[in-house]
Amino acid sequence: MIDPKTLAQHNLTREELDLIVELLGREPNLTELGIFSAMWSEHCSYKSSKVWLKTLPTGGRNVVQGPGENAGILDIGDGQAVVFKIESHNHPSFIEPFQGAATGVGGILRDIFTMGARPIAVLNSLHFGPPVSPRNRAVMEGVVSGISSYGNSIGVPTVGGEVVFDEVYALNPLVNVFSLGLADKDKIFYARTEAVGNAILYVGAKTGRDGIHGASMASQEFGEETEHKRPNVQVGDPFKEKLLLEACLEVMDRGLIVGIQDMGAAGLTCSTTEMPAKSGQGVAIDLDLVPQREKGMTPYEIMLSESQERMLIAARPDQVKAVREVFAKWDLDAVEIGKVTGDGRLTCRFRGEIVVDVPVHAVVDLCPMYRRPWQAPTEPLPAAAKADIPLPADPGRVLFDLLASPTIASKEWIFRQYDHMVQDNTAFLPGADAAVLRIKGSKKALAMTLDSNARMTSLAPRTGGALAVAEACRNLACVGARPIGVTNCLNFGNPEKPEVMWQFKEVVEGMSEACRAFEIPVTGGNVSFYNDTEGVSIHPTPVLGVVGLIADLDRAVRPGFRAAGDVVILLGESREDFGGTEYLRTVRGTAAGPAPTLDLDREKAVQEVCLRAAEAGWLESAHDLSEGGLAVAAAECAFHSAGGLGCEIEIGVDLRPDAALFGETPSRILVTVKPGRRSALLGLAGELGVPAAVLGTVREKALRFSAQGRVIVDAAVRDARAVWTDAIPRFFDAG
């Protein structure tokens, strides 16, 4: 009889247990309960989110594989496909920052190469508490070292991403890792068993007691006892994974296997149920044959371990020997632990006895799905009246304060710890609007970016969801890339709270609307709920990963100013949008709204102007306006220029000067062109109905902004750059 305590430890409800008993026709034993608990956890089953995720657009002519596999796949032409996905590793990274982040990288890479693709890029979206606190610094340093250690060793470049700082992440940092791989379109592999009698091989690292119950841990709120969960966090071995990567790609390339799945969350349980379930078959395995790192492991521990760097392979019996030879060459275990059966069940033997006998379909597909109650918050979100925001006496001071804000400041201290060039594809160094990688043997290039805007999302979830999509696409437009597909990582609080569920619903609807407007398919993603520590939820934080294609890398555009005398033009319209801005937070210490409104038609038109101008070769530089508005965007263009160029800009008198300089109206891009291209660009903008204003020119050495001829900001680029560059290192490199 399963007592309430055991049930609670497995994070299952009484109703869920009743359903399991009905599906089995008997009460599950403890190992079977563990199997259901892992597979029916929020992390594996998406039971609270699936009803909403199903509303996202997933179709498109270029879609080879949509949601439901290890990663999404898009056709990029010339017989090639990109395989990409994003995953959260928030909970493990809070408990043990280094290993949590490291295994986050390891996990997402396995998702990519298990499909037959060689991972060529990693990006990450990191949210931390402000670095002023030593504890936040320790978490940040651990996470950055963990990513660096794993990614650098395995040899996949970490080419970009975002790092955001806000109090709400102090006790619940977010570590979302994205990876993209390149595959031959005709050599893609899936989690299948294919035919009865095929061999089931266990390959890679040995199984230990680490990570038992990781999936259910990621599906609970944290409290003071979180410290005790450290043994639940897995330990990564990038060297082992490098061998596994090479061995797996080799057996795939030689056509020696029929199916493969990574043992990530829920380990052996997940792979031995999902693979046969997708083929309508079963699997019978002998747990005594599973390579084990520790003595005396129980069936429960073997099935639920989340030891890293392991895969499950299905191969034809006549190819087992060849598979084993490849793995032996790479000094890895490859052990036949069972067979594919026709009975639709997972049966596990242990010391001669059957210890697990469950229908795989029930485990994989019959977890109850919930349409959890949702409710908009009854208290209106705080709004700041413009009258309450005094005009800054010294806008130059404000600009420097913004440049020193960790969210805006240079992330060089972080990305220099990542090998961002290995594999010889990195065309744009980190810090550009989007990462750009060349495709060897082709004129084409891939661009990718991760974007979130949690502060806006907390003020207006629906707008925030749409804004994150729009901003990601805008970042791609700035480098000259057209978006081809989306993945997402949705980080939220406890879905059992109706306000959180409301945020989730609103965000998904906003994202859906924006993806439809851009006609880009969502090929998969990840949901991380229960980002609550001691009862406090994080901001709703949808992180969008958008992949784009550049037809001709020679036409890709960089953010840095190119030459003095170039004309500075702002595409899009500025309004007095203060809500949720970095300006308000830095100067007024408040995150009040309202969030700006987003017009998707306008957004698309602005991006189209930028893209066509880039494709025509007119643009000297392009940079998205985001946190810190026009002034920060112009400063960043100066910092990215070679030779310390600045600019002279006239902001006009239509708006309050602080709104013109620091407001965060969406759908705006700052571009520069040679004087001879000016009228062509303005003509194109006019044709597409996009407001375009000539603001000034690129100049040597100074950042100068004036309002109707009166200079209101006059700063040396060198000084501004020093503030921006030193803001993060000064917390770490003291002394």
Next chain:
Amino acid sequence: MKFGVVVFPGSNCDADAYHVCAGVLGQPTVWLWHKDHDLKGVDCVILPGGFSYGDYLRSGAIARFSPLMREVGEFAERGGLVLGICNGFQVLLELGLLPGAMLRNKRLKFLCRHVTIRVENAATRFSNRAAAGRVLSIPIAHFDGNYYAPPDTLDEIEAAGQVVFRYAEADGTLSEEANVNGSLHAIAGLTNRRGNVLGMMPHPERAAEAVLGSTDGRVIFDSLLAGA
């Protein structure tokens, strides 16, 4: 010139070196598997960057015991050309084909960035196409690149002109700031006494195509080809 790129378990710049030798330079290039005892008749052996055996012990300390390293040692002894890049440099130090050792970078962090290095000796098989004093922009990516050797050894290698590259400012001057990892004498690359073995921390294979931001690394390969 026939190049051979050694693959240790954990090598991760092997494909990049292969790409540059075969794809960019158009030279015959072969893989050399660490467990074999066959150099396949190559003219130049490249020990690539990466984390051989995970570098969980000292960097390069285990790779030096790979079966193929016996042949590489004999090849070097006969005057064969050996280029060790990054982890390959560390392996050469562990093998004793080059003097000295590597410590952690001075700021105790992994460091990936473009650096500028000054050509100190333009009369080697690896630098004959670059004028002495020329400054090259080539990326580094390492944790253990802080070169160390005892004072006597430093005197010897300096006197013998074995220092081929030094970390320097873009204008060629030496500075503590430019010596990003804290190497003694700002050494970024050095040869053995005979001049047929070069170890360097910067990655010339990452600076051989304009699309990647610099072609300065080409001069090392061009020098090898010029002497062939």
